[in-house]
Amino acid sequence: MLSDSEWLVGTDYLVLLTEARFMKAVISVILAIVAMAGAVVLQGSEQDPATKATAEGRLPSGLSSVEGASYRSVEGLAAGSKEAQDRQREAVEATGLPLEVECKLTGMRFRLIPAGEFVLGGDMSPSEIVSHYGGREEWYTNEGPQRTVRITKPFYMGIYEVTQAQYQAVMGGNPSLFKGNDLPVERVSWEDATEFCRRMSQLTGLTIALPTEAQWEYACRAGTTTPFYFGSNANQLGEYAWYSDNSGRKTHPVGQRRPNAWCLYDMHGNVWEWCADWYEDSYSGPAAVDPQGPQSGADRVRRGGSWNGNDRSCRSASRRWGYPGRTDNNLGLRVVVSGGLDFRLMFVKDVCPESRRLRMQ
Secondary structure, rough: OOOHHHHHHHHHHHHHHHHHHHHHHHHHHHHHHHHHHHHHHHHHHOOOOOOHHHHHHHOOEEEOOOOOOOOOOOOOOOOOOHHHHHHHHHHOOOOOOOOOOEEEOOOOEEEEEOOOEEEEOOOOOOHHHHHHHHOOOHOOHHHHEEEEEOOOOEEEEOOOOOOOHHHHHHHOOOOOOOOOOOEEOOOOOOOHHHHHHHHHHHHHEEEEEEEEEHHHHHHHHOOOOOEEEEEEEEHHHHHOOOOOOOOOOOOOOOOOOOOOOOOOOOOOOOOEEEEEOOOOOOOOOOOOEOOOOOOOOOOOOOOOOOOOOOOOHHHOOOOEEOOOOOOOOOEEHHHHHHHHOOOOOHHHHHHOOOOOOOOOO
């Protein structure tokens, strides 16, 4: 026979066991409901009003979602472009943020660039570059050695180079030689470019910055490893860039050539674009995570080639430099939204193993 005390302990154990089983059943039901909700969310269209409202609520007040933004065809682009665009889709789904946003003050548009990993620098030796594109070997030694770089967070990058109208709206003046509202602003020094970012940040409440050199090349390549984001054949460059062979020795309105897989225009040609980094004449160190470049230096990095540059200067890996006060009629900028964004995964997608996750290779 059990004593009274032993009987009470046993009863308490049975009650606790029953309660534990009940709670486990309740949790299982809740998880099943959440999983079903996740599947519904994933099957919803990109323009679903509820999803759009959620995305709008997670944007800074200076940005608005662009309705009808679509993914561009990757036909004609180099290998890796489709996979890169798939990762862009996954980033939009996983973060719940819009594919494309617009700055309410300037009208500047940005595309969501997914996190990921890529190989920084060119895979051709200086002698191979000379044999394909001409020039001298010493011009290309700064494009290596290659190293793997990880970009750990998505970011918004300007679809176009900053135009003269946008620059004037922020700075109150236009230094460009070639005049036109939709032309890229030029004759902008690195100091001018960073002041533009500071003022635009102040006016809009956003965190605007020049891209790091790693962000720039990652965004330009959009999953490709070839000299240009469309491949290796420089004879096709005129479809994608304004450069010395087709520019008529002047800049052209932004967005007239074909974009890359992430819908960024004029990453090859039109005007050189300042980057945030100090310049050094080679890449150093092992694999890097969100590299910011050297801590100091004499010159800043510029990328992308220009209207008066040849095909070799427009390559994805091509690097040039300039002292921070330098201005030229082929030198402008493109900006990124570098902070103030909520990139947390949406709750339903966080807890549902069936849903696709944002890949952070």
